[in-house]
Amino acid sequence: MHLVPIDDPDDARLADYTRLTDVVLRRRTEPADGLYIAESTRVLQRALTAGHRPRSVLLQERWLPEIAPLLEPFDVPVYVGDGPVLEAVTGFVMHRGALASMHRPPLRPVAEVLEGARRVVVIEDVVDHTNVGAIFRSCAGLGADAVLVTPRCADPLYRRSVRVSMGAVLQVPWTRLADWPEGAGELHAAGFEIAALALADGAVELGEYAASAPERVALLLGTEGDGLSAAALSGADRVVTVPMAHGVDSLNVAAASAVALWALRVP
Numbered sequence: 001m002h003l004v005p006i007d008d009p010d011d012a013r014l015a016d017y018t019r020l021t022d023v024v025l026r027r028r029t030e031p032a033d034g035l036y037i038a039e040s041t042r043v044l045q046r047a048l049t050a051g052h053r054p055r056s057v058l059l060q061e062r063w064l065p066e067i068a069p070l071l072e073p074f075d076v077p078v079y080v081g082d083g084p085v086l087e088a089v090t091g092f093v094m095h096r097g098a099l100a101s102m103h104r105p106p107l108r109p110v111a112e113v114l115e116g117a118r119r120v121v122v123i124e125d126v127v128d129h130t131n132v133g134a135i136f137r138s139c140a141g142l143g144a145d146a147v148l149v150t151p152r153c154a155d156p157l158y159r160r161s162v163r164v165s166m167g168a169v170l171q172v173p174w175t176r177l178a179d180w181p182e183g184a185g186e187l188h189a190a191g192f193e194i195a196a197l198a199l200a201d202g203a204v205e206l207g208e209y210a211a212s213a214p215e216r217v218a219l220l221l222g223t224e225g226d227g228l229s230a231a232a233l234s235g236a237d238r239v240v241t242v243p244m245a246h247g248v249d250s251l252n253v254a255a256a257s258a259v260a261l262w263a264l265r266v267p
Contacts, residue, residue: 001057001068001071001072001074001075001076001077001078002075002076002077002078003064003078003080004077004078004079004080005080005081006079006080006081006085007081007082007085008085009085009088009089011079013056013077013079014058014079014089016035016037016055016056016101017037017058017089017090017099017101018089018090034103034104035055035101035102035103035104036102036104036157036158036159036162037099037100037101037102037159037162038052038054038099038100038102038162038167038170039096039098039099039159039162039163040096040097040098040163040167041063041066041067041070041096041097041098042096042097042166042167043162043163043166043167043170044057044067044070044097044098044100045070045167046167046170046171047100047102047167047170048070049170050105050170050171051105052102052103052105052170053074053102053103054071054074054076054100054101054102054103055076055100055101055102055103056076056077056078056079056100056101057071057076057077057078057079057098057099057100057101058078058079058081058086058089058090058094058098058099058100058101059078059079059080059086059094059097059098059099060080060081060082060083060086060094061080061082063097063098064078064080066097067097067098104157107175107176108173108175109175110148110175110177110183110186111186111190112175113146113148113173113174113175114146114186114187114190114192116145117145117146117173117216118145118215118216118217118266119143119144119145119216119217119219119261119264119265119266120144120145120146120147120148120187120192120216120217120218120219121135121139121144121146121147121148121218121219121221121257121261122147122148122149122150122177122187122194122218122219122220122221123135123147123148123149123150123153123221124150124153124180124220124221124222124223124228124229124232125150125152125153125222125223125229126153126154126221126222126223126224126253127152127153127154127223127224128154128224129154129155129158129160129161129164130160130161130164130254131154131224131252131253131254132149132153132154132155132156132158132161132164132165133156133160133161133162133163133164133165133168133169134164134165134254134257135147135221135253135254135257136156136161136165136168136169136172136174137164137165137166137168138254138257138258138261139168139172139257139261140165140168140171140172141168141258142258142261142262142265143261143265143266144172144219144261145172145173146172146173146174147172147173147174148174148175148176148177148183148187148218149174149175149176149177150176150177150180150183151176151177151178151179151180152180153176156169156174157169180232181229181231181232181235184232184235184236187218190216191215191216192216192217192218193214193216193217193218193237193238194218194220194235194236194237194238195209195213195217195218195219195220195236195237195238195239195240196220196222196228196232196233196236196238196239196240197219197220197221197222197228197240197241197242197256197257197260198222198227198228198233198239198240198241199227199241199249199250200233200239200241202239203239203240203241204238204239204240204241205240205241205242205243206240206241206242206243206259206260206263207243207263209238209240209263210263210264213264217264219257219260219261219264220232220236221253221256221257222253223253224252224253240260242256242259242260
């Protein structure tokens with residue numbers, strides 16, 4: 001790494017942090033696979049542990065002793081400035097250590113992500129980045145082996161998703177399905193039973209299902225408002241519901257993912 005002092009928030013070298021939205025970062029053609037932003041020392045460490053490559057880092061000098069050892073293997077610029085300059089660059093007080101502009105890794109094939117997995121989560125069309133990040137955190141903490149997201153699902157590497165997940169999106173193997181609900185065939189081919197978490201006639205209660213769950217389960221989660229699509233429900237092998245009390249019909253999708261993964265955890 002090499003240190004680059006900055007005192008001008010309009011410095012063109014800081015474009016990754018000031019002028020590119022998450023959408024534009026993702027679609028950049030140079031580098032070919034786009035970029036994402038890792039926010040905080042912990043998230044940066046998890047990104048590097050996952051084999052992701054930094055493009056640059058932005059931080060206050062006081063964070064250098066903590067960040068420098070992580071960046072020793074990389075020949076990247078580390079932009080260093082004082083608090084007011086960095087706040088002008090980012091629009092917020094940077095109290096989590098650093099921001100890093102990271103190269104996006106290529107998406108892995110579905111078959112590769114599913115290899116050896118026993119518990120998989122499929123996120124259908126969830127567009128709230130906070131919920132996506134929270135689901136990934138549940139997956140990491142409660143033992144899901146992989147995550148698949150549908151074509152219209154929010155980007156797990158969006159800055160808010162990464163932050164809410166505490167970097168879990170960088171720990172849990174995941175990829176995006178090219179087609180949905182046609183992609184359910186790849187799960188069946190890999191030996192997974194698809195269990196749709198939904199309110200529906202004939203649904204089995206989660207505890208009952210978990211008591212005799214098959215070896216390989218793909219837990220299917222739907223969007224916040226309308227739930228799972230009719231096509232997804234028709235392609236599922238089982239429909240499972242979380243029993244509720246006091247007239248509440250359902251949980252937030254991220255909370256429901258945690259409850260279901262706890263019940264379906266593999267000893």
